[in-house]
Amino acid sequence: xIIVITPExxxxxxxxxxxxxxLEGLDxxxxxxxxxxxxxIANFIKEIDLEFHHRLVLHNHHDLAENFYVSRFHFxxxxxxxxxxxxxxxxxxxTSVHDxxxxxxxxxEWEYAFISPAFPSVSKEGYGQNCTVLSEMKSRNNSKxxxxxxxxxxxxxxxxxxxxxxxxxxxxxxxxxxxxPVESFRKCRQKMMLYS
Numbered sequence: 001x002i003i004v005i006t007p008e009x010x011x012x013x014x015x016x017x018x019x020x021x022x023l024e025g026l027d028x029x030x031x032x033x034x035x036x037x038x039x040x041i042a043n044f045i046k047e048i049d050l051e052f053h054h055r056l057v058l059h060n061h062h063d064l065a066e067n068f069y070v071s072r073f074h075f076x077x078x079x080x081x082x083x084x085x086x087x088x089x090x091x092x093x094x095t096s097v098h099d100x101x102x103x104x105x106x107x108x109e110w111e112y113a114f115i116s117p118a119f120p121s122v123s124k125e126g127y128g129q130n131c132t133v134l135s136e137m138k139s140r141n142n143s144k145x146x147x148x149x150x151x152x153x154x155x156x157x158x159x160x161x162x163x164x165x166x167x168x169x170x171x172x173x174x175x176x177x178x179x180x181p182v183e184s185f186r187k188c189r190q191k192m193m194l195y196s
Contacts, residue, residue: 001027001028001112001146001148001167001168001169002025002026002027002168002169002170002171002185002188002189002192003026003027003028003029003030003057003148003168003169003170003171004018004021004026004028004029004030004170004171004172004175004185005029005030005032005150005170005171005172006018006029006030006031006032006033006176007172007176008032008033008034008035009035011176011181015044015047015048017175017181017182018048018052019048019049019052020182021175021181021182021185022049022052022055024182024185024186024189025189026055026185026189027055027168028055028056028057028072029048029052029055029056029057030057030059030074030170031044031045031056031057031058031059032059032060032074033059033060034059034060037061038061038063038064041058041060041061041064042061042064042067045064045068045070050069053068053069053070054069054070054071055072056068056070056072057070057072057073057074057094058070058072058073058074059073059074059076062088065091071091071092072091072092072093072094073085073088073091073092073093073094074093074094074095074096075093075094075095075096076095076096077095077096077097077098077102079095080095080096092111093109093110093111094110094111094112094113094114094148095110095113095114096113096114096115096116096150097113097114097115098115098116098117098133099115099133099136100115100133100136100137100139100140103115103140103142103145103147104139104140104141104142105142106142106144106145107144107145108144108145110145111145111146112145112146112147112148112167112168113145113146113147113148114148114149114150114170115133115137115147115148115149115150115166116133116149116150116151117131117133117150117151117152118131118133118134118137118149118150118151118152118153118157118161118164118166119131119134119151119152119153119157119160119161120151120152131151133151134149134160134161134164135164137149137161137164137165137166138164138165140165146167146168147165147166147167147168148166148167148168148169148170149161149162149164149166149168149169149170150169150170150172152173153169153170153171153174153188154171154173154174154184154188155174155184155187155188155191158188158191158192159191159194159195162192162195163195168192169188169192171184171185171188174188
């Protein structure tokens with residue numbers, strides 16, 4: 001599984017790039033735009049081809065799912081801990097963790113969880129420099145929830161994420177910090193396909 005997370009700040013031709021990414025084999029797009037209001041998120045989704053709406057995952061403004069073909073929602077670690085997700089029965093939900101112990105404790109109601117930072121971040125300078133998440137991944141004992149490596153994933157690191165037990169990878173900086181985002185995605189996906 002390969003996932004792309006939208007950048008917080010707008011990127012030129014962003015939704016056009018997103019449509020291309022789906023055509024290139026993107027599994028899911030996490031719409032994470034914390035600075036956008038409900039109407040701005042709705043307009044953003046409208047610019048993504050309708051045929052891909054069922055592969056969108058909303059991080060906020062979850063009520064917009066009623067207006068689009070969206071049934072996937074992501075909840076931050078704090079939202080999970082505060083049980084803010086419980087009214088989403090029958091929907092596909094994902095979450096985030098920052099160590100293997102939290103991952104191993106997840107119940108099967110979660111389809112997958114981001115575990116981060118696997119590597120030093122591409123988009124957040126200094127984040128993940130001394131992290132042990134990658135080596136911790138081998139201590140996984142929860143097979144009910146898919147483990148998605150996040151943080152510093154690019155064409156040079158993605159293979160290592162899979163050899164350490166990840167079921168998928170999430171891309172952010174590798175795509176949106178690139179001058180050729182679709183090509184960067186394509187290279188990561190080709191490496192991922194060797195482990196699928």
